Amino acid sequence: MINKVYESFEEAVADVGDGSTIMVGGFGGPGGFPYFLVKALRDQGAKGLTIISNNAGGTSLTLDFDDLKILFEKRQVRKMIASFPFSPSASRPSPAEKQILDGRVELELVPQGTLAERIRAGGAGIPGFYTPTGVGTIIEKGKEKKKFNGRIYLLERALKADYALIRAYKADKMGNLVYRGTARNFNPVMATAAAITIAEVDEIVEVGELDPEDIQTPGIFVKRIVKVKENPGFPRHTERKLR
């Protein structure tokens, strides 16, 4: 029988080596952010990491909590690939942006749709794709251009990772996942694009308990699942149905 359940977040990230490339789900707020996995990665201490995530933490759009900023506070990140890495408030710069501006962290700034599609392509075995987004802007620098039906497009290349740390609502023991509300965001695409995808979930059920019609990430994409056992230091979602 297949059982991908890990008992602790520490065990689930124990083998992450220095210099790994890691995708991290989420969209700035706590919804869909793998809070306990990132905390465990901070404690595990791997360094020289390349992080691929929409945000770089510390921007407190929804509420202030220990997001990706904790990896920057511990100087574990060498390169950040993101669409929204800076704090919108000049008076409260994030730990990531200070290190980016100091030159200690390399930044690859990517339009959000291009970021999502590069990850999707990585998971789908497509090495690159053409998008109009970015033509005539700083984004086009160094990229091949091609005209289709009179419009110019940029060649963008796929992203893959050694690990994806993702957040889902429920898993079965085979790793099939369902999400909740806008917590889905980058998680389902990242799940497909990493060698080892680790999911942090609210609930783990027996195989067969999830309705096959509802499964959004097929279990073959997920290698490890860990159940959240304690309350994080911020308000969790309500148990209210989203309707």
Add this chain to the structure above:
Amino acid sequence: MKERLNREAIAMRVAKELFNGAVVNLGIGIPTLVSNFIPEGLTVIFHSENGVLGFSSTVNQEEIPEKADIDFINAGGQYITSLPGMCFFNSAESFAMIRGGHLDIAVLGVIEVSEKGDLANWMIPSRGVGNIGGGMDLAFNTKRVIAATEHVTKDGKPKIVKKCRAPLTASKCVDLIVTDIAVIEVTKQGLVLKELAPGWTTEEVQALTEPKLKIAKNLKEIEL
């Protein structure tokens, strides 16, 4: 007496551009306010790039303890409320909708907008850094882009310029500019001044606008 529209009034004027069944994405800032002024009887389907279609207004500050849910936010990180028919999807599908041309209107904020409709709105000029987020995909790929902004900067400098100095979000993307003193259409022949805030003259608006404005034949006062 000369009046400037406040941020809510700019949003109210933008809301008049919405139509029944329109799929609409609202950027951060003044654009977000548009959702509070949907003309009665219209069904507008709001899209947020973090992966939701068909949501309702944002949760009021005082209702947050009861109604806020961290798994139910818009791309600006605000808590949202639901409508029947709402649906969720992932980021890749969300941008497939945008890139695929399935959005009718994007309302975006402005740092500068040029006479050709070039938009610069991502780099924070005072810091020399900024977030691209979903704005670039929206500006490049939405059928109609409405720029909603104050007419001039805090220092009184024109935001409607001949050529953008700030890094571009997208070139030739803006169709309509709604400001606190005017409504301006971007056409192949240049910028056309269509509406004025109460008490303003064309000369006064021109004085705060870098490129030369053409005056619409049916120039009128902004109605909300």
